[in-house]
Amino acid sequence: MAKIKQGKKDVDSYTIRGTNKVVRVGDTVLMRPSDTDNQPYVARVESMETDGRGSVRVKVRWYYRPEEAKGGRRQFHGAKELFRSDHLDMQSAHTIEGKCIVHSFKDYTKLNNVGAEDFFCRFDYNAASGAFSPDRVAVYCKCEMPYNPDDLMVQCDACKDW
Structure with a gap:
């Protein structure tokens, strides 16, 4: 007798193993890297599905850190800055x-206390081409250096403006 293959089914939520934290579509999550020396990856959950045997997979949209993108980290990138990419992937929910x-960016600069789980994004990133949108960033002083939210109320080295 032939086995009937269980179909995939969309699910609304997933409880992170060993916790009571529930992840839903639209949530942003920290994903375990294969190399434990690396920081967790950041991704937005786009959809979830189960295979009928209890295995849950999530479709995620990756966020890139500046050092992971073409051009690398620049002086104006904040420590908690991420780029929302067009890179989608299916992952096991167990890696969350x-x-x-x-x-x-605007909401991040208004935070009174930045926690370990707080990040900000001001650019979309095309992973294949390395292009950013917008391709320019607002500048805040005469020397036209973009604002780094980690440097609160500092004097610009180049133009001496605050």
Whole structure:
């Protein structure tokens, strides 16, 4: 007798193993890297499905850190800055370590306390071409150096403006 293959089914949520934290579509999560020396990856959950045997997979949209993108980290990139990419992937839900929040640049600069799970994004990133959108960033002083939110109220070395 032939086995009937169980179909995939969309699910609404997933509880992170060993916790009571529930992940839903639209949440931003920390994903365990294969090399434990690396920082967790950050991704937005786009969809979830189960194979009927209890295995849950998530479709994620990756966020890139500046050093992972073409051009690398620049002086104006904040320590918690990420780029929202067009790179989508299917991953086992078991690789989700926790939840995090990716704020808009404006909302991030208004935070009183930045926690370990707080990040910000001001660029979209095309992983294949290395192009950014917008391709320019707002500048805040005469020397036209973009604002780094980690440097609060500092005097610009180049133009001496605050």
